[in-house]
Amino acid sequence: MEALRQRARELLEAGSVQVIIGYANGSNGRRRPLFARRPEQLDQLILEDNPPLNLAVYLRKPEIKRLGKAGVVATPSILKSILQLAAENQYRDSEALFLALDPTGAVVELSTADAIAKYLGSNGQAVTESESCAEIASLDRDGRFAFWQQEFERCIRCYACRASCPMCYCEQCIADSNQPQWVPVAPHSLGNLEWHVSRAMHLAGRCVGCGACTEACPAGIPLRLMNQFLADLVAKEFSQKAGAGVKLDYPLSVFNVKDREDFIK
C-alpha cells in the first residue's frame, strides 16, 4: 500500500496526473471514492480486495474528466471494466493511468488496454462462479422466474444498479426513453421485471462481475447473479468473456454465419 501511495504522490506532484482516484474510508464503516488533487489527501487512500464501488464508473463522468488526467488505484474489477470499455471504444489508450501491484508488491503503471490485459493474464484473475449462482442455475425455468419475481418485489426502481455500473454509460438509457416507452416507469411488479431483464440483456457478455450493482442496491437484490448467469451463458455459447481480451466480437450484435440458430438463415 505504501508503495502505491508513494507512486501516487510522485505522479501528482510531477503533474503527470491531476487527480488520483481511489478508495478511502467513509462514514460509519463504509467506503467511499477518493478524488485526491493534493498529495496530503493521499493519506486517506486504502486498498481493499473487494471494495463496494467500481471506480471505473467515474471515468466517464464529465465532472471527473474536467479535473484532468486521472491516476486510478485499480483493483482487478476496475481493470477488467476498463478492458471492456476499451473494447467498446469508451476508453482510449493513455486516457488514464492505472496503478496496481505485481506479485512482488512493486507498483505497475498501466495505461493501454494491451498492458492491462497482460497484467490481468499474468496475475491469474478469474471471475469465480458463486454458490448462489449454481443454486439458481439448478432451478427450472419457473423456479428461476419465481425467484426473481420475489426479489424484485423489493425493487424501488432507484436505478442505483445502473448508476454504479461502468457499462451503463448510455447518454439516454432505454428506461429513460418515452418515444417509445420501452420500459414502464412505474415500479410495479411487471415494470421492475422489465427493467431488470432489459438491463441484464444489455449487459449480457459485457458485465465483468464486479458486483457494484449488488452492493449499490438498497434492497439487497442479488443482481450480479442475473448478470453472472447470462455471462456464463454467453461464454458457453459464444466463447466470449467480458474484460478478458482486447478484441471484441460482441455476440449479441454480431452475426456469424456459423451461429447455430437457423431462424435468420
Add this chain to the structure above:
Amino acid sequence: MTAENVYQPYLMRIERAIDEAPGIKTFRLLFEDEESGKNFDFKAGQFGEYSVFGEGESTFCIASSPTRKGYIECTFRQTGRVTAALAGLNEGDTVGFRGPYGNVFPLDDWKGKNLLFIAGGIALPPLRCVIWNALDLRENFEDVSILYGARSVADLVYKYELDEWDKRGDVRLTTTVDPGGQTADWKGEVGFVPHVLEKMNPSSDNTIALVCGPPIMIKLTLPVLAKLGFAPGDTFTTLENRMKCGIGKCGRCNVGKYYVCVDGPVFTLEQLQGMPAEY
C-alpha cells in the same frame, strides 16, 4: 369531472384544429359536459394540463381570452411524446383538460396604462390571451403596441389574427422575421426582435411590458427594455418549466422557493431577479 379527484380532467372535444405553422397547431376545445363549460372561468395567464389518454399530459397556457366564453384554445408545437400524440388528433376527438392553474396577469392593475407586448415564435400564445383580453376591454387601456417576431414568415403563428390586429385602428402592430426569413412580398420588419424593439424605441412612461419568447430572445430583450427605462416591476414574463401535476405537489417545476405552476407562470422581472436561474 369529480371535483374530488384533482387529477381527473375535464373531457373536451376538439371543435377546430388549425395548422398555424410547421409543427405548430391550435385546438379550439369545447367541454363535453355543457354544465362544466358554462361554469368554467379563468383569467389571462393561467394554463392547463392537456391529456391524450394513454400517452400523458402536456402543459400549455390557455391561449384564448377569458372574455370569450364556452370554449378554450391551446396552441402547441410538436416536440415530444404527448404533443406528437396531440398533433395526430382530429376535430371531434377527445382531449383531457385540467385547469385553470397558475397565477394571472394583473390586468386590473393596468387600467389607464399603455401596454407593450413583445413575443417571439411559439411564445405568442400566452400573450395572445392577454392581448384579446385587453382588446375586448379596450377602453381600460391607453396605447396598445404589439411586437411579434418569428424565424420566418411561415413560422408566425395566428397569422389570421395578426391581420385583424393590423387592421384595427387602436393597436400598433409591428411584425418581424429573422434576416433571411422574409418572403418576396413580406411587408413587415426584418431583424431580430431585440433589435427591432430598439428601433421602435417605445416609451416606458406609464407602460407595462409583457415579454414572452425563447430563452435567447428574452436574454437579449431584457437589457433593451432596461435601457428604455422599463422598471423590473413593470416588466412581465412567463416561465415554462417541465410540469406534471400543475398544482404544486410533484416538485418538478420548483425554482427556489417557488412553484412555477402555483406562484407563476406569470412573474415580473423583479421577481425573476430574486430567483435562482433554474428555468
Add this chain to the structure above:
Amino acid sequence: MTMIDRKLLKKESIQPLLNALRESGRRIIAPQRSGSAPGTWCRDLGPGDEVDLEQRTTVSPKSAFLPMVEEILRYRNEGKRIVMEGSRVQAQPTVVFGSRPCDTRALHALDAVFLHVPGDLFFRERRAATTVVTFSCESADPDCFCTSVSGGPRDAEGSDLLLTRVADDRFLVEVCTEKGKQVVELAPHLFEPAGDVDTEAFVATVPVRFSPVEVRKRLQDLFNDEEFWREQSLACLGCSTCAFVCPNCSCFDIQDEADLKGGSRLRCWDSCGQKLFTLHASGHNPRSVQSQRWRQRIMHKFSYLPEKEGMVGCVGCGRCSRACPADMNLLERLTAIAEARI
C-alpha cells in the same frame, strides 16, 4: 404535546394487541424482515408475521401514505369516446405499527404538500384512515441526527400513540390523539395504568451535530459558488436512492399506461437527483449537471422549505447516508456547510 392519557403495555401484550387490531378489520403495516432477504421493510403484517422492532427500515414507512405507485385515474375507451371510471381510494382503516419518531415527524412535511389545497384525494384518505403507533428509539447510530433538526428519539410529534420502553418487559404508552385512544379502547384489558416511570432509561442519546439555522444562513451565500457544489457532489452517481428511502421526499411522476381497451394514470415516486426530472421535451435542462441537482436537494430541504413552510425538509433519520452507494453522507455535507468548508 399534552397527552390524553398514559398507560403501560407489557411486551408480551404486543402480539395480542396486533391480533385485536387485525380482528377489528384494520390493516397493519409494520417493519419486518422479508424471509432471508436483507433489510427490514414496512409491509402488510399477516397473522403469522413478526414485527421487527430492532432494525431500522431501509425505506421509510411513507409508502403507507404515499405508495411507490398509486392509480390516480382510470378510464376506458368506448369507440372514440373516453369514459372515466371511479377513483379507487384506499380508505381501509390502517395502523402503521413500529414507526420511529423521525419517520412520524416527516408526515407533517407530506401533509404540507398533499393536503394543501387542492388536496390529493388518495393521500388524504389514506392519512385519515391511518393510525400511527411510534416506538421511541433505544439506540442510534452515527448516521442519525434527529436532534439536530428539532426531533428526538422520544419525540411525539405526529404520533397517535408513542411507545417508550421503561422496563425490560414494559412500554409506556402515551396516548396523543383520539385515534390513538381508539386503539387502546380496542383491547383495554391489555393496558395498565402508568404511574411514575423513568422515561429516559432506555432512550438513545443523539448528540446535536449542527444548527439548521447556520446551514440556512450559509446556503444563501453559497448558492452561486459552483466550485463548492461541484466538489461536494463529485462522488454522486445520480441515482434516486436518497430520495426514495427518505421519509420527507415526496416528488412524483405521472405516467399513463394503457391498451386498446383503456388505461390508467399512475402517480409514482420520482427524484430531483435524476437528469430527467427537469428535462424539457425540447432538450433544455435547467439543472443539466449533477452538481446543480445535488445543490437543489440541499437547498430545497434546508433553505427553500424553511423559507416557504417554516420547516426543515429533513428529520435526520440517516437513511440516505446508509443507503447511498457512494457514501455521500448528508450529515457530513451539512456540517461542512454549517462550518463553511468543503
